[in-house]
Amino acid sequence: MTQTADYYTNNPLIHKDRCLSQSPSEWVRSFSCEDLKPLIVCRGPIRKEAMDVYEEMGISHYGILLSEKDSIVYTNALAPELRQLTDPNRVHRVPDYTGASKEERVERIHQIIQIAIDNGYDSIFAGYGFMAEDEEFVAAIEKAGLKFIGPCAATQANAGKKDEAKRTALSVNVSVTPGIDNVTARTLLKKYPSRDKLLALVQAEGLACDKAVLADQKLPLEDLADQILYASYEKGIDLFSIEELCAQVQAEVAEMFKKYPQSRVRLKAIGGGGGKGQRILGAALLTVKNADDKLIQQAAADAPGLVREILNEVKANGVGDNKNVLIELNIEQTRHNEIQLLGNGQWCISLGGRDCSLQMHEQKLLEVSSTQEGLLAAIANAKTAGRKAEVKALESDLKVLQRMEEEAARFGEAVGLDSASTFECIVDRDRHYFMEVNTRIQVEHRVTELCYSLKFTNPKDKKDFFVVDSLVEAMALLAQHKERLPKPERIVRFNAAVEARLNATDASLSPHAGGMIRYWSKPIQDEIRDDQGISLVNPDTGLFMKYKVAGAYDSNIALLITHGEERQNSFEYLSQIIRSTTLRGTDLATNLEFHYGLVNWFIGNNVNAKPTTRFVVPYLTLVGMLKEEANKLDPVFAFVQMKKHYAKLITEQYADQPEQLGSALKAMSEVLDRKGTLIIRPMERLLEDPHLLSGWLSVHHKNFRIDNGKVVWLRNPLGVLNDTYEYLHMSHRPHKPAAEIIWDHDNELLQRSLRFSRALREKFGLQRDEYFKLNEILHNEEPPAGFSAAEWEQIRSSHFGYEAGLELLGMLFLVGINAKFWDLRVEDDLEITIPEHLTDPDLQARMKKILVPPPATKADEIVAVCGGMYYAQEAPGMPAFVAEGMHFEKGQPLYIIEVMKMFNKITAPFSGTIDKILIQGGDGTIVQKGQPLFKVTPDEKFVEVDPKEIERAKRERTGEYLKAVL
Template identity: 30%
Template sequence: MKLNQKTYPLEGLNPLIIGRGPVRLEAVEVFKSLHVKKMGILLSRQDAYAYPYAQAPELKCLPENCHVHIVDDYIPHNESIHDFLDAILAICKQEGYRSVFAGYGFLSENPALAKAVQNAGLYFIGPSASVSEKAGAKDKAKITAKSVGASCVPGENALLGLAYMMQDMAIDDFEYFSFSSKMAEKWSQKHQGFDGQSYDQILQQLQRKVENGLNAHEQLVDDKWVIQAVLFSLFKLWKEFPTYSIRIKAIYGGGGKGQRVIVPGTTEEHIKEALQSVWIESNANSTLSNKSCVIELNIESIRHWEVQLIGNGRWCVALGGRDCSIQRHEQKLIEFSLSEATLKGQDLETLEALQADAIKFGRAVGLDSVSTYEAIVNTQDQRHFFMEMNTRLQVEHRVSELLYGLRFSLGEQTIYVDHLIHVMALLAVYGHDLPEPELVPKHNHSLEVRINAMNKALKPAPGGLIESWSQSHAHEIRDDQGISRLNPDTDYPMPYFISGSYDSNLALSLVVGHSFDACVAQMLHVLNLMDIAGRYVELNREALIGMLSVIQARQSHWHAPAVFSTAWAGQYLVLAAHLQLHLNELQLAQLNPHRVIAWALTGDNAILWPFPGCIDSSSLAKLKHLLADFKIIEKIQPEVFTSLQITPSAELILDPPVEQGDGEIRSPQSGVYYGQSAPGEPAFITLGQLIKKGETLYIIEAMKMFNTIKAPFDMIVEDLFFENTAVVQKGDVICKFRHA
């Protein structure tokens, strides 16, 4: 569409919104502000009811011109993706929607979605299919990154090509196969069309052949050889880097989903189990799924930085960076802005280099919407490596959105844009005709915390019922899916059930300030005022208060720079676990260790006991004596804190394991129960069945992560208490048995 010289109209965009999570209501409100004539949202059957357990809290605050449409589920299995896309397009045709907005999650990074929408003559509000194919798949993205001069983590990114070569030559001798020059020569002698190509070039060509076969519903490589290729890739990396752990990542996915870290010495059986989990979580466990993965070194001491990109296929600009290093189990917890105006020294040089690499990458793939260039920065020497490109709107996009606005100019006409979703809509409609924008600084710093359904150990904790949530603070920007909003008919809160089927993130809370320290102080104030009530609700708010209190104390006592590695949250948990042990010994286990840490560092009594009478004078005296001996200030000194060794025992102290009853198997965690590996597959266990030690009993999905539960010994199942996809709580009896 050509630009109108006087305006950039979007009223006729009529979008169908198919994302889930906080972005869905955010998109509704942005499109409402753009005065679109009509819009719709897509809900799964599970979400499509409002009371008494609202799974789609947005339903109570939708504008009149927003319509609701229902599908069976948000993420179809591979065999039904095309039927699913046909259903979306049928809704668009029937209702007159002219565009589709996918946000994050869902199928937002799947090229099939963008391709189907574009082929139907509709606008896809997000990166095109071409960009997703070039940059969204982690294996192809690493090739592009290398081509523009960016450093990449050592590893294998043509796994299916390697598997095809191993299968064709029937070679599973890793020592023999590790001589790449010899294998390239042997392959060229056996097959025509490969003369003069290097080993890596041959693998890339074979990778494309296998993927083209999958697109044509033809499986060219048996899963056995994909597994062998994974084992060989691990063997090859460990031969060169024997002390490093190695990460296996599905080529599509994000947020920790579809990846596992393998440590040296892991048995072949456990590696295969980890690979199966990667495939299950990335919806790639069926016959014609793309099972390709990236195998790469897992560099332990890193900072996780990313650059927000915007492009129209001809120009590409960066909106500063974000530090997402404070995370646990790949789940981001605290994110803050990085800008050239506020960084100094090596950090500034690193950001400038990353932005330059990101822009070159964006231009190389013809970026035509928003995407995020993700990198890891070595804390020891500041070397940075390309990690992946997220060809979608990131959950944390508002961190950058609060840093800069965008001014588009065409002749004497200009338009100022505040929201990235608005930018995405403009790019979808106007494309190459949209001029390169000017960045307009808005705030010096921004900081975001993710309010997640997590327990004290920062593990997923589904199954609770939120009965009320206070409204956002005057200086808080909050995206909470509408959970905190009142029922418009009664002016009373509506309950929200925390399902185990979805991401643990419930809300995003953001603040802005003149400095990083000011943002930390403001966020502590916001979290302390936040009031959330309900039953069986476990959130990470207390842990966030504890972590931010440690950060604030470090900044004020030692003026420590805001440098965090991805190990930081784990080190904080070690501190909390040590304190929990002492609280247990003094019979003060009812006190949350995260709140105790915050109270010890801030002296704010409201942090320790938000409700009157929750601690008596005797307990308070014991607590003060404990903290005097614990010397928390000494423990958070930067050099002491960063030396804390992260061990599994810390999580076990904060989240004690379930004691199994005699003749009973109890769930070790809350989540969704699966009694089969995939729809249509046989059940793992049936009544009267003999189960051998080590065989799978069931799978628990806890907010995107799958945990396979094995039989601890031979047994015969006598009773089953849950059906497939039921939500179970930690400690629930799954089945009864007798010893075989």
């Protein structure tokens, strides 16, 4: 049934009845998609989402493609969607989705199309995987008479390839990043530098080029070279070698370094994306004001190796592959913004933006909506609060967003966009540059869906309309009805939305494949969890079914998404979602705690802050410094020493009353003993996990100050302790195991303490943040008006008794101070100041090891740093990095490990000699974390630290902390 716009505004998270055939409106019924028969050839959360959306649309004849790679390589990693789709005739298996080589990719394309034809499917949906923007794949689908649920092949050609997209952008006056988009054409011209030689090449190789193009004397040589290259791709031959391409890239990079001093250069494969096929070089030149030619050539010399890595990563190193690589200026202060687009080939509409700057290794982590409505609300709030610099910064963002939306829609119309795509930009303060178009739906599309719905109105009757709140649904509608769909109106649902990517990574955000999920708590209110069905319980028993996190593809496990009336709400909801999520398993590591710390860092600083793509690594380094400092403390020892401190104070207090000393000491000891676990348990949790500590320090940074080296509380530590239990999800919940929550006797004491403190504060008419005033009042021995001496003494005694021992919480603030935690800060204009020391590569590498210590190993072994596919050389045909008997230096590449679609070059942690290569099976062998790879003789012997010395140092450091809190 068609609903009004108000219905969707007031019920934004419900799934509406998408079955348009049930509408009383003939016009609406004409857009039904029940007869669409799609084959879903993607994986991950988008596959499950597509299944759900299609069923809600009344589409019953759909099927899914299932790669056998997960289940063959990693046992117990079967697609959880099979719990929902139990008809085996609608599940179609292939060895892999895209194949490992060009030949396998072509074979797989034909196999998928044949599966669709043989099983009665009329369309193919490829989600947000790389197949979704594979021009060759889409063209083959169309040639076979099938529909592609996504941009057509022509749009893929004009917008999907990064070089073509950049040229199109220039032609329609869209701002682009400075750089070179035709290095392959320049490589060809280096080899055949004249028109005559190029034409002779066409004749010699028998290339099918347009005769009119060849005869056009006005056509620039670089454009002619491009046309000849396209013909070579069609024929499947190479006109130059990879070595020649690498040499040309190296020369172009050197020129870029000269043209843009103190800058780095980014290399991007034209068919990459999601962090794949991108490398940055030139870090050594960033701090050199006037680099000489020798330094520039040294920096550019890294280009050939990186080009090979890129081509290998995107599988474009085969004969006849398009090996073009973009060479772009790397904008250092970069914010990554993108605009959601939707079109039908005639009209194109922008659906707001998303800030995806919080990323690492080009992999997005936290994605935040950026809408004009949300920015206007934020501007109004900042004006009310009198934050002028923030207002100016937000107004600048609003202008940039408006320009990006306008340019994005113009670009979409220029390329005839006929489905969903994303217009990606980099933003540098008040400027933006077009980066690329992803001709597919994005992982973070839900962020846009929560901000806007689409209202399609009958051109002949404004009261006749239907509303679409799913981009997956919109893509199906476009595939089925394309030109008939009128341009929709966007309807605001929420001003803000945010998405966290839950990935299989360790505390340093390095991939961690192979873990087993054994339990996952249910989603809470206002949480959208896209987890490809992992949380679906066994339909017969109602029990959670274990799931193996495979490493054959990417690291994503789920998307955690929520919304808010403003960004602050959305971040607070996300914090609550993560806090309420319980995820247990075997050998399981995720970035859940990282997200909790990060989200609360922004809540504690300013959710409207403007992080750049450089933020996460320095932030992680800072978290590592927290961990390094926290490792030096022993909270149990601190508690024992605190008891001795109180005993000393009481002994001094009762020095002239020896008959009362014993009972006073006993009473104080009992009071403190009752608080032991109340205080120590949350402290141990925070000191153990630096991500949790980062978030806690961020939200509590206004609750203390340091006076003369001493911690002074600005808020009652009882309230902070209570909030800490809530923050750690350890507050009292009777249905939870005792190990996960505050213990009953501790909760009883805490609640009684809070009631007393609240009553006392209200008695004196004080606010929550006026704790220091209450302390001043209570330190007066003379009773204030209205209190007898006996009453006042009882009140003071109870107050100090309830709060005794809470001083230890102040040690957490000192950890932050000693780690220089608050040096990473948000300024009034929303820019983030990153201290220089956090950008030091050596410190970053050291802190990575603090966050995740290397696997235990013998002194004469080098072991795998993580599980994945082992490769001995940089690319096929290249020599191995090391050989038996070879000496290696610290930092020298030893091997590559492919895990979750990324190629990670692992370098030597020390210098030594390879005695024996232990890995058997060669390239592509699966290795486990900690598996011995090489027997070695280190140049220097390792000296183990005495555990007793470590314990002594911890107690000494803890003693220093106690001096500042007691």
